[in-house]
Amino acid sequence: MTISVLDRNLTEDVSPRDLGDLHDAAAQVEDELLPCRTNNAELWFAESPSDVEFAKTLCQDCPVQALCLSGALERREPWGVWGGELFLQGAVIARKRPRGRPRKNEVAA
Template identity: 70%
Template sequence: MTLTALLDTDAFTGALGGDAPCQQEDPELWFAEAPDDVEFAKALCGTCPVQAACLDGATARREPWGVWGGQLFLAGAVVARKKPRGRPRKDAAAVEAATVALATAEAARVLAARAS
């Protein structure tokens, strides 16, 4: 990411008055290695009012890594999900569905706690 793009991003999310999830949570969450953390970050992005613009900007900049606009970028392209290292389990689809459901529920819990 160039300095200009970073400054543009900060000005863009700064206009939200600190309400963007990426401004309220640990910044490392959006660049996490663990698939569960990546799914949690993606779920938090789903509540952001600038999600679409963030995704458009990340796509235009070909972000090398991280969660932007609710999508995971690797090497400048959107990937469906972060795959853990090693051999996939036989029940990978069930594990994947459970991971997404847990991340979404955790994001809802965090946002509800923040609202109260």
């Protein structure tokens, strides 16, 4: 068996089924309980670090959070907030850094 055959089998098993499972699970819940359906969808793909943190906070009470997160991990989502975590290039990152150069000295909050 060649590597290309293995790769093709992995992608066939992961992507369509997991996103469909998430959609089916979300369909069983009232829209008012799903923050990604009641708020602006662009919030989950925002450029502002404060908006990203707000989206992550909204996900904490979502009834399908675990399914959303596990599916995003399996699909290696390229970016955005999924299941209360921030993804960048298929990996979970702790926080989004603001644009520009970082400060040389820490600023007291």
